[in-house]
Structure formats: C-alpha cells, structure tokens
Amino acid sequence: MRKKIFAMRYTAGQPAKQVFPPEHRFPYVHRLPEGTLLPDYKKLKVLVWNIFKQQRAQWQSVITDFGKDSHLVMLQEAQTTPELVTFATCHFIGVDQVPALSFPQHPSGVMTLAKSTPIFCCPLREREPLLRLAKSALITVYPMPNGQMLMAVNIHAVNFSLGIDIYKKQLDTVGEHIQHHQGPVLMGGDFNAWSQPRSKVLYHFTRKHHLQEVSFEHDFRRTAFGRPLDFIFYRNIALERAVVLKTEASDHNPLLAEFSFL
Template identity: 50%
Template sequence: MLKTKKTYAIRYVNGQPVKHIVSDFNSQPKYSRIPKLPLTITKTFRVMVWNILKQQRKGWLSVLKKNGENTQLMLLQEVKTNREMLDFVASYYLTADQVPAFSLPKHSYGVMTLSSAFPVYCYPLRTREPLLGFSKSALITVYPTYKENLLMVINIHAINFSLGIENYNQQLEPIGKQIAAHKGPVILAGDFNTWSKKRVKALKAFTQNMNLEEVSFPVDNRSLVFGRPLDFIFFRGLNLIHSSVLATQASDHNPLLVQFDVSSNTID
C-alpha cells in the first residue's frame, strides 16, 4: 500500500530551528490564544501578491527588497527556498510559512506567506495535478491585527492542467469551509490559473458564495494567458485604499500591490 504524504507547512524564523506544521482542521479552526504582536499597530496594512517563478529571472530580489520594508504581508507562489530567499525573509520579516508543493534534496518549492507578525493559526493544503502528477499548494494563516481583529489570509497556487473544472473546484472546497468558519476579515489571493472561461466562472461563483469582493486595478497590468488574468486578490471585512500592478521582467507574472484599512469586524 502506498503511503500518503502528509501535508505540512515549514516555518522560518530568524535564529530559530525550522518548524513543521501539519494540517489539523475538523469543523472549526482552532486559533492560538497565546498573545501575539499584531500585523500592524495602525489601521492600514500593505499586501503584495506575486508568482515569483522559482526565482529563475534576474531582478527578483531587488523587487522584493524594494517592497519589503513597507509591506506587512507578502503572498508568494512558486518560491524556491534558496539561501537568497531565506536571507531576505530573515532581514525583512518576522516569520515566513511555506507549503512545499514538491521538494528536492536542497530546496522546496511552493507558496510562501511572509509576515510582520506570527500567525495564530496555520493550515497547509496541497492538491495533486491530475494530468502531470505534480502538486500545487495553498496556505491559510490567521493574524491578529489592529484592535484584536483576526485576519484570515489564504495564499493559493491553483492547479493548472486538468480536464474540466471538477479538480479545480475540489481544490477550492476546503478553503471555502475555512472561510465559512471564520468570522473576521479575509484575504484570498494568488495565482488562480484562470486561463479558461470555465475556470473564471468557477472562481467567480466561489468568491461570490463566500461574500468576497474582487480587487480591481486602475491600470491593469496583470499577466494574461489567452487574454485572461491569472492573479487575483479577493477580500471581505476590509476597506480597500489603493491597488496597483507593478510591471517587471523579474517573473512571468507581475506583482499585485494593495493597501487595506482594517474594519471593525472581530472574532466572537
């Protein structure tokens, strides 16, 4: 019998041993009640979303450094855990959590969420590509913010190659359960691989069912495949202050930048 690989997140904190966090969710997320520093001590915070293409192109590090000092959350996809990336994490962020989609002897690859605060909850997800056999990963984290709001953040790299949308919807299903169980503000963002009309329709139906609002961009320089954008940011319980897309040659995707104002929604 083949053993099923456990899905886990790897937590990187400067000066501390690497920690593995295994999925543990039944019907209600269990948030740590240990006091944590908030993501921001003001009402506003900044988020960057970017598929970094395994750091294969020149300039990726300068893009991160340019935005790292004033961005409280970075949601990255296709991250390779090389030394330059881990040094950036240690220099600019309090912690980073990665869910390996796959691993090689020296590096792991997958979504990574970098933050200026420790999460009070961490739930890793991994979905196998039905045609190629590789996996895509997603990560759900929850952070204390201004006035003890608890912000749920979902970083996703959606499956790419599948026949129909059944597998696509199956990847979104456990995320929907967690959003439904969370009573505070939510951000859902990443590379959704929405290169077909059916995928776009499935994603829009899912986010509408979750009462999530889509971020629009005044100058929309998002990367396109078959004329459709792949990267999105959705939210609820927050006020959108600013949104932009950074044009760069450092990846085949352009980074999304947003600034939010924390609402008064709280966890009961």
C-alpha cells in the first residue's frame, strides 16, 4: 500500500502541519480568499537550487545572500533541519516541503519558499524503480501583483531507472496540472536529464506545454555525461536576467533568474 502523500507547511511561531493534495481534480479555478492583498513587488526574483541536504559548509551564507531577497525559492534535497526551517520562516510567508526521503530526524525533499501565501498546494511523489527511493515535486499557486495566478512547479526528477517510462510518468503528472492552469507558469528544479532519451522527453514536455527555457550566458550548471541537470522553464512571464552562481556549498550550483509580468 502506497504511503499517503502530503506536504509539510512551516509557519513562524506555529507547529508544522500536513497539507494533502486537493480532493477535486480538474478542472479547477484558483480564487483569492476574500480580503487577500496582492503583493506589491515589480519583478519576480527566483532562486532554484539542489541544496544537497545541507551537507556542505557555507550553504547558509549562500542562501542568505541570494535567497532571502528572492520572491520564490525552489530547493531540492532540502532537509528540514532547524537551521533551514528557521531561515525559511523568518524570510518567507509560504514554506512548503514534500518529504521524499525519511531520515532519523529530518526528512528531505523539495521545498518551496515564497513571499506570498499559496492558495493551492499539491504535493507529488514518485518512487525510483531500482533503488526504491522517492523523488518529490510540489505544485503551488500564488497571486501576482498584476492579479494573475502564478503556478510554481518545483521538481526533483527520478534518477535511477531502466528506460524512461517512470521519468515520463512523473512529468506527465505535473503536465496535467499545467495544462489546466490559465495563468503564468514557472517550473524549476533538478530534472536529472543526463541522457539523450531523458532530454528528448523533457523537451517534448516543454513544447507541449508552451514552456520556454531559461538560458545562461555563462553556464556553470552541474552536468552529468555532459548534460545539464538543473533547469528553469517559464510561460506567460518575461525573462529579464539569469545567472548561475558558482559555489562549493552544494554539489549543484544555484540558478538565479528575474522576471517581469506581462
């Protein structure tokens, strides 16, 4: 029997609580709760980073220097240590994590930090067929300053598998949500696209859902077999700038991007 999938929501000064996937599937309409104020920022600053379970020194200084002023932070392999949870709840309103790997004290998985409260939260998890380890994804929706709703997809794609069936299945599950969303979309994470078949599946997926890829003039992204692993894709927002930060604070380098609203 599969374990029930949920996200953990962290709020400063309050106990963490479980958030389960929405009961009703498609189609759905995102509506703001009555009295909700829209954010007032002019640009959308985004950080995407596989943080390697905070195993290396300097991760705190990197995420503090480049993450606290971002409006949206998508972390993969984020382990819910007190240090990370404290940072997240001090600087962000919405903090949601999907536990994928259970460690003795703190689970690890994708974590999305946002300056806005999500009005929709759907945790996803997929088990790798060879090692039986889980990889997670998280879909959240936030109000934007222009009144639109931004869908943020934070994904850590399955890695060890024979063939591409399970890889495609994980992306297709995400794609069901994207195709029913009317507003802008931002999708980032560690896609483990280390082979030609995986890359073909990924780019077929992005074409199908009209997602553009963020490119980097100086590309210092982590690679495997000569192929980058980390990506940011977007739809219905405008890319202003993007850089890859070189650091030894993880086995992946953070991706930084800034968008404007259409």
